[in-house]
Amino acid sequence: MFALDRVQFSFPGTLVAVAVANNFMVVALAAQQQWLFWIDLGQTQSIEEIEVPVRVKTDAIRKLFLDPLARHLIISTELGDNYYLYRGWKKPKILSKFKGILIESIAWANPIRNQPDSNTGLILIGSRQGHIYEAELQATDDYFRKEERHFQQIFTMPEDLPVLGIRRLKLSNYTNRFAVVLNTPNRLYQFIGTAFESAEAGGFANIFSLADTSSNFQELPTIRDDSIHVWSVPLEDGQGLIHKKFVWLTEPGIYSGHFQSLHTQSDSIIANAEIHPFVLPSMDAGSPLSVTVTAFHYIILYSDRVQAVSSLTNDLVFEERFELDENEFILAMAVDELKETYWLHTNLAVYEIIITDEDRDVWRFYLSRKNFDTALTFTKTESERDRVITAQAEYYFSEKRYRLAATYFAQSQCLSFEEIALRFISLNENGALKQFLLKKLENLNSEVSEVMRVLRFVTNLTETNAKNDFIHVQFVSANKVIRVYFAITYVAMQTVIDIEGAFILFSSHGRTQEMLFLAGEIGDYERVLNHWISKKEWMKALDILKRQNLDALFYKYSAILIEAIPVDLINSWIQRPGLDPKNLLPALLKYETIQLKKGDEYNQAVRYLNYVIERLGNTDASIHNYLLSLYVSSAIAEEERGLLGFLTSQDEESHYDVQYALRLCMKEGLVKSSIFIYSKLGLFEQAVDLALKNQDLQLAQINADKPIDDEILRKKLWLKIARHVVDEKKDIKQAIDFLKQCDLLRIEDILPFFPDFVIIDEFKADLCAALEEYNDHIEQLKEDMDEATVSAENIRKDIQNLKNRNIVIHMTEQCSLCQLSLLTRQFLVFPCKHVFHSDCLTNMV
Structure with a gap:
């Protein structure tokens, strides 16, 4: 559970102070210069060495204060100088306004919305001089800007007692109500009131201005100066802490308590405060040096050893002595509150207190206190859980709360089923026995034989109703007793229960309803359907079919149900659009023969197939071909209206076999439909011939x-x-x-x-009109020929004129592009008198 491990790193100097937060460690060394080692514990090879430029050579680092997210570090020195280092900087900067303050404690602020990482928020500072300050730092790379955005003293402790530890808590997420808890050498103070997250709004001055320091404290003698230590839980976003409980090292022992609800309006936020005496070491090691707290333990540091004591039982659970080198001595502990890691250091080395499985025995403590529900939350194995449940059942049984005991006995695996049942029977607690049986059936997840044993017990017990009036009264709702059993999950049924054995059991006892209920619960719908079909209870069978989710059962039983209730069955198909119509064709074929015999006025198969094609957009050829055949069979009576409507609806894109449709229509003598299909196939001559034939x-x-x-x-x-x-x-x-x-x-x-x-008289006018039209056409052709002859003559004259045309070029003529002599190379001359070398003009183009 606890182990002490020395960090395997040799520091080049004497360790002065250590701070740990958010998996980062800062170590201060005293050497010829003051050095810091900034270590990323997640990447131990990543170590930054940072020099602290103290103003006086004799000055030395005394304390380090690192915020919970390890972004901001404040370094306090022996001469009262204070430095600020932002993560990533290579060198800290002095805080001029902090000069002369010996910082003992800092209460860091949780980040607020829209606040940059480089801002500390409003922090509270306790000093050895007994003063309390509030400050806000803003990291900046601007040399001419100071980091201290805000700094002022807001309170002085009575008698100027040093503020050794200070914490701030926000008491509500919706108001500006805060609490500040701090300790001096022998007093623990609480300040509660209104405060603000920003200095501009007033900060924390109001809390202290109204404080009554004469009464709001707890005074206890202390061993040495030590701050209060807290155990915290991270916020949901991991960007801050909520303080839950605290410890304070006093002379009588460890003073500890919890911080009350964040919404408390009382004058004290401390609850369940008590003093735990020290568990003395096996050898005198002097008084403790420091103490801190984990979720369930106190860690106590002595000059030669470290202890871990249970905060629940005050038992010593761990103790280990240090193997210190000569001139090595223990200094202090450091806690990473966000990551919940614990460290201590000597003047030469750093140790980690490794904690694993800290809560492994917590359930035993709460079980001993009969706090069963809390104990269950800390169990980790089935064995531990079973021990808690069994103890809880035994406790209620001893208190004569038998029904409640029955509920928990049903969950227990330690005691046998028969033993528990006999205990209730011996006390005539039949109500509790019934409760035990029901819960046992609900909770069983063991072997088939045990489940079947319980089932037979219940069934046989209900069978005695007529023979035993007392049992009849106790089990008047016998059917419900058995049916509750079948409310177990489907998976549990499949993996735990001997299904066939249960069916045989119910059948031998004439439990038909229970058998059907069991079949329905485990999804054996075929058994239920076969039962109702054998009874010719068609509507009940259809109701079962509609309630289940297996499409295969629709395909299997539709051929039977369509004979008796075609309309209702087709309606159920329409209500289940996921069905594959191809798998329903056998049922439709069977309905077709029945429909012909009965002479139904409206064909339900046509109704369903039209729904599948028009509403669901089905394009399967077999579906379209079958619907076509149904229309063909009824086309004579309808004068082909329905068939033609179907054919024309797919005029652009046909999903039926057109050749098959033509053969079918020709066979049945459906002229109009045949002509339509001929036309669709582009066989217009055959279409016209068939129309003329008819x-x-x-x-x-x-x-x-x-x-x-x-x-x-x-x-x-x-x-x-x-x-x-x-x-x-x-x-x-x-x-x-x-x-x-x-x-x-x-x-x-x-x-x-x-x-x-x-006789020509009947078309004489048409014949004369045709002749006149021919004559006009001939005259028009003559005119066109005359025009063509004239045009040809004009073209011949133009050609002759062009042959005799010339242009005179002077010997000094230059190319219009290159300005060189034209006659040196092949050239071109245009009627506009522009001249070009052939190659120049070609290149330009």
């Missing part, structure tokens, strides 16, 4: 106009329609009307279709 001229005309980009095919299709009208219907006038509907047809295109002896 005498549907309007549908033929619609499909003849669809190949917009292929005028030849359009003309061919329209000629087919015209020929059909002339040949089949003998309707010359209707054939002539096609000339107005299709811009590709002319009278000469359809003339070959007319009979040889047809």
Whole structure:
């Protein structure tokens, strides 16, 4: 639990003072110069040596004060000079306003919001002269700026007694209520009142100005001058401390106590104050030098040894003597309150008090005090926990609080099930026995045989209801007794209970409801479904199916339920959109045969598949093909309305097999749908032929106009329609009307279709109009030819003129780009009289 370990580092001088905080250690050495060693305990190879430039050579470091986060260090010397060092600096700076103050103690402030790391906040300083100061330091690299942002004396102790230790506590997170606890050589003072975190708002002066120093203290004789020491817990963000308890070294013993709730409004923040006598060492070692406190122990330092004493029992749990070298002697202890590490040092070395598993025996103390709940919080093994629970059960049993004892006996593993049950039966405490059985069933996590034994015990006990009136009264809710057992978690059921054995047990006792309840609790829904289906309780079976989470059971049992309750089953499918429709196709196929027999007015399979496609966006070809087949089977009665609606809804992108759809429609003689599919496939000629075959001229005309980009095919299709009208219907006038509907047809295109002896009067006007149009076209062509002839002649004349054109160039002409003689190289001349060398012009381009 405790061990003393010497730090394996040789310091080049005599140790004067040591301070530890936030896993950093600062060691002050006395040599020819005053030196500091700044050590990162997380990286022991990282050691900074810093010289303290004392003003007087005979001056020496006396104390170090390091803030809890190890950012700020104040160094106090024997002659009253004080220096400030910010972490990362290479050299400390003297604090001129602190001159002449022998600092004994400092109460550091927790960081406040938006406060930079380089600021100490408002700190309280106790001096050997009995004065209390408040100060605020701000680290700065500016040579002309001082670190002391604020410094003033705010109080003087009675009789100028030195302030050996000082701590500040904030009593509320919502008000400016603070407490300051300090000690002089033989008094412990408390100052409580309003204070502020900043000097501008008033600081801590108000607390001391209203203080009554004649009564707000505890006076005790002391052995030597020593400050109070505290045990603290870190704030949630790890950027500060909350002080929880304190110790003070006095002549009668260790004076200790707890700091009350942070919201206290009383005149004292100290609670449970008491004096613990010293545990005398095995040999006389003189009086203690210092004492500090951990979570559960006091650490007491003597001149030749160190002790650890339990703060709960006052028992000595650790003692070790120092093996000191000649001229080596103990100086003091140092505590890292944030990291909870403990150190002590001699004039030559540093030791660490290593603490491991400090709270391992705390549960025993609280158990001896019958503080069972607190004891449980400190147990670490199942064995320890079981001992506490068993002791708690025995205590309540001895107090005749049998029901409460039953609750804890059910959690105990020390005593056998039969032994506890017999103890309650011997006292006729059947209510407590029932409580024990129920809790035992809830808590069991042991072997199958034990669980089944308890289960049989309960079941057989409830079976005696009719034979034993007394037991009947005690177990009137027998079914509930058993069902509570089944409320155990699913995992526990799977790993602990012999499921088949339980089912056989209930079946042999005719416990159908309990069997169904057990099956439901462990997720054996198939057993429940088979039961209700065998009873033809279709709606109960469907209710079970909807409550469970396994899609596979829907696929398995839907084929059965769809025969009896198709509408309700389909509704449950719709309420469960995660189902895979492909796995439900067998049930839908079965429903199709039943629906044909029953002649249901609305096909539920069509309703579900439409929901899957339209709402869920299903694109599976098998689903679309099956819905297509359902529409085809009902298309005759509906005159293809439903089928055409389905086909047109997927006109842009088809998820069904188009070839399969065409075969199915042709087989069933569904003309309109077949024509639509022909058109979708780009088979416009077949679509027109099928429309004409079925005498549907309007549908033929619609499909003849669809190949917009292929005028030849359009003309061919329209000629087919015209020929059909002339040949089949003998309707010359209707054939002539096609000339107005299709811009590709002319009278000469359809003339070959007319009979040889047809009367021309019926289309004389159209024929004359066509001839006139041809004549106008011929005249227009003649005019175009004349214009082309004139243009050709003009071009020939221009060419001839260009052949005879020339430009005179003077022999001194220069290139317009390079300004050199033009005639030295190949050149180009433009009609505008600009001249260029060919290569110059090429390079420019």
